[in-house]
Amino acid sequence: MSGFRVKERRLVFQRVTKTSQHCCVPLCANSSKYNSSISFHSFPKDMSVRAEWIVRVRREDFTPSKTSRVCSRHFQKGDFVNNPGKLRKLKKGAIPTLFSWNDFQIPAPRASVWERRPRPDSPPPPVHDINSEEEMELDTLAPDHDYCITPTTAMVADQLAEENDTLRQKVKELELHIEALQLRSCFGLKRFAGSDEDIRFYTRFHSYDHLMAFWRLIEPATSRMIRVTSVAREASASVAEKTTANRSTKLLPIDELFLFLNYLSTGCTQRELGHRFNIHRTTASRIITTWANFLYCVLGAICIWMTPEAITANLPPEFNDYADTQVIVDCTELRCQTPPSLVLQSEVYSHYKSHCTFKAMIGMAPHGPLTFVSALYGGSISDRELFRLSGIIPLLCPDMAVMVDKGFRVENLVPGKLHRPAFRSNNNQMAAQDVLETQSIARLRVHVERLIRRVKENKLFDTVIPLSISGSINQLFTVACILSNYQNGPLVKDWREH
Incomplete structure (x- = not known):
């Protein structure tokens, strides 16, 4: 085993690096990494010679270490031991004497092989006459550069121009196609702005112009909107913080209104709205609640109850007898969830419905607009009790008449006259006059049924109301009723001029 060299075993992650040596003499940049012909010598152990080396090196506050080296360029040729084929060694007592401060010049590097190799002299350039040079230029350039001087140059340029125009047109078409795809992927109001039919389906507004007219009415108030997410910190937050919180929304305010109207009109779930508008379900729920409260306050602040003079000025001819x-x-x-x-x-x-319900009372002026809507009550309440609790009695005067259905036994609650279909008494046949009056009142009272049908065209109220939105169903229903005055035209086409 002594005749073989055993390799040292090392771990995989251990690296063996070879460090380069540098000369410690000032203004000397020699390194063993780039100078294979230079040797580097450590400071001698003899203290007197070592001290002489330190003096000759001329470095302030310098104490040589084990790695300190002086390159062979600073020694005379006679300072080295003559050992051909072996490592270069210094003679004992050799001292460096060649430095930049004693006008020592580093020998120039050896010339490269390309520089050392001899070459024949290049022949002198031929001398030609100027005229002959022009003729030769025309003769020689024509075959190589035919595209510059032939008459087909203009045709090629025209073809390139046509191709560029065609490519530019294709780029414009692709850009328009990309914009259309991006618009289709985004479920917002801008996507349906060009289709009044889609606007009617998703918002119940008659057209896009009607919707934008309504938006211009409420837009100034949206800057003061209080969102349900900021109600908890409303007392402690400053005005700047409230403004910042109101602006930090994922949808534009007009798209939030579109989401709210979409929820009323289509009756789709909040999860489905989240998928449509690319937001989370809870975000859609907060937007719906926020806009229900906002529109309930904004639209509720507008007085929809009309004066007798305004009713008389717009009274249709059908109501002349009343x-x-x-x-x-x-x-x-x-209908609501049980x-x-x-x-x-x-x-x-x-x-009456054989189901759990919420019940409300709606009032309409003779010419069609909604003028009164009550809060929602439990379905077990009677029509008389709902009339008493609705708050309409203080609005009535002795000279105002109210037209109701048979179920409203409110004779002693109305301060004025009451128009109601007649009842049969003691199983006797109804008088001819009562029959005519009943038919006449029924023809006029049917318009309030049409108004209620307009409100219930919002599919949210045409399905079973979940108990999860029972906290905001009163605001949702009231807003839907008031919005019917903005979304639709008159109930009867002949009443347009009224």
């Missing part, structure tokens, strides 16, 4: 009619009222019910509590079931169960 010219004193101020309002036509009727009740409507919304609550788990038996007490709540007894409050919201309607025997």
Whole structure:
């Protein structure tokens, strides 16, 4: 085993690097990494010679270490031991004497092989006459550069120009196609701005222009909108923080309004709205609640109750026999999810619908607009009690008449006249005059049913209301009722001029 050299075993992650040596003499940049012909010598152990080396090197506050070296350029040729084929060694007591400060010049590097190799002299350039040179230039350039001087140059240029125009046109078409694809992928109001039919389906507004007119009415108030996410910190937040919180929304305000109207009109779930508008379901829920409260306050601040003079000025001819009619009222019910509590079931169960419902009363002026809407109550409430609790009685005067259905036994609650279909008494046949009056009132009172149908065209109220939105269903229903005045035209085409 002694005759073989055993390799040292090392781990895989251990690296063996070879460090380069540098000369410690000032202004000397020699390194063993780039100078294979230079040797580097450590400081001698003899203290007197070592001290002489330190003096000759001329470095301030210098103490040589084990790695300090002086290159062979600073020694005379006679300072080295003559050992051909072996490492270069210094003679004992040799001292460096060649430095830049004693006018020592580093020898020039050896010339390269290319520079050392001899070459024949290049022949002198031929001398030609100027005229002959021009002729030769025309003769020699024609075959190589035919495209510069032939008549086909203009044709090629025209072809290139036509190709460039065609490519530019294709680029424009592709850009328009990309814009259309991006617009289709984004479910917002801008996508349906060119289709009034889609606007009617998603918002119930008659056209895009009607929707934008309504938006211009409420847009100034959107800057003061309080979102449901900021209600908890409303007391402690400053005005700047509230403004910043209102601006940090994922959708534009007009797209949030479009989402809210879409929720009322189509009745789709909040999860589906989140997928359509590329937002989270909880974000869609907060937007719906925020806009329900916002529109409830903004639209509720506008007085929709009309004065008798305004009613008389717009009275249709069909109501000439009942010219004193101020309002036509009727009740409507919304089916809701059955609550788990038996007490709540007894409050919201309607025997008329045989289902749990929310009940409200709606009032309409004779010429069609909605002038009154009550809050929602449990379906077990009677028409008389709902009329009493709705808040319409303080709005009535003795000279105002109210037109109602048979179920409204409110004779002693209305301060003025009451127009109501007649009842049969003691199973006797109804008088001819009562029959005519009943038919006449029924023809006029049917318009409030048409108004209620307009409100229920919002599919949210045409399905079973989930209990999860019972906290905001009153605001949603009230806003939908008031919006019917902005979304639609008159109930009867002949009433347009009224």
